[in-house]
């Protein structure tokens with residue numbers, strides 16, 4: 561590949577630590593007139609434009625943005641590809657919502673042409689919304705994952721996905737068996753895991769839809785390959801929590817089911833965790849497991865309020881998830897708008913810098929990818945966004961009243977959405993232009 565070097569000049573902001581650990585001021589770097597230098601798909605330098613330009617050849621290609629903010633690409637730690645066609649399904653809470661809407665919608669992925677079509681729509685939607693990495697649930701059908709990875713590979717995206725494992729308590733047309741789920745997952749791992757910027761996640765849907773045999777084999781897969789991910793759901797809804805107690809009476813609680821089958825670990829991401837208890841948070845932290853906080857979904861499905869301060873107390877890794885189609889937006893900016901309200905309803909605050917952390921570095925840490933994504937540090941992948949301060953008339957007017965980057969950032973997260981994302985870059989290439 562020929563050597564390429566480009567520079568991007570604008571205001572630049574990235575999160576460099578968790579505000580809960582270092583305080584707000586030490587948690588970010590902001591360059592009012594910044595320069596980001598990209599070489600061969602990676603960031604090679606970041607700093608004040610005038611200082612950095614003095615060190616670079618005079619003929620370097622520079623793209624200069626006015627009224628714009630460069631940030632790292634956003635990271636969605638929980639989303640369902642085969643639910644793209646059912647976002648905003650009316651009237652039900654989790655278990656009835658799954659039976660009424662989700663399972664019929666996911667059944668369409670038995671058809672490879674359908675899987676290809678939706679994978680294309682889904683990836684375009686991620687990029688339009690500034691999401692450059694996502695941890696993705698496929699359907700039970702391996703082709704849902706093949707279609708997704710084929711499309712992600714063409715754009716050299718850093719993506720993680722897995723085929724759902726589900727061998728009970730779901731319609732016959734949508735179940736696998738313990739054995740077939742093991743064989744099919746293994747084939748997908750062999751084909752995709754570690755290829756380019758793609759990674760595989762072993763994906764038991766949630767405890768109620770897997771037999772003990774299937775959970776055993778999921779744990780076995782994790783032991784067979786290095787650096788595999790595991791994704792599932794936990795303690796999202798009170799009826800679900802009760803059901804798990806009935807199905808696994810011999811276990812101490814919901815998390816203990818997953819623990820028993822050796823599904824906890826540094827690359828394990830549990831979606832929701834709204835109804836976790838203190839001991840369960842401690843165990844998640846002890847094993848290095850992470851939670852995907854999914855506020856739009858938790859509101860939409862009436863699931864409850866995630867207790868972020870409890871997670872912080874345990875130093876638990878937390879990322880942000882849209883959980884489309886339980887969640888109602890692909891936009892992590894809109895997801896942060898709702899996250900703020902989750903905290904308000906619990907008498908707490910979510911600072912804009914904690915929000916930025918959750919959507920970028922926090923997500924990267926949850927996925928153990930902080931050396932590659934989540935910041936704009938030199939040596940990381942050039943996955944970044946250009947956010948437009950003039951995206952809408954109201955945003956433009958409102959941002960003129962902002963006095964500092966904290967206010968600007970908070971307004972971007974409150975009023976911002978897909979329209980705010982002017983450009984998305986992945987591995988240094990422009991992959992979305994509004």
Ligand code: GUN
Pocket residue numbers: 640654658662765766793796857883886
């Ligand atoms: N629990 C089990 N499956 C699902 C799902 O598809 N979405 C959500 N939000 N929760 C689940």
Ligand code: ZN
Pocket residue numbers: 638639640793831883886
């Ligand atoms: Zn989900």
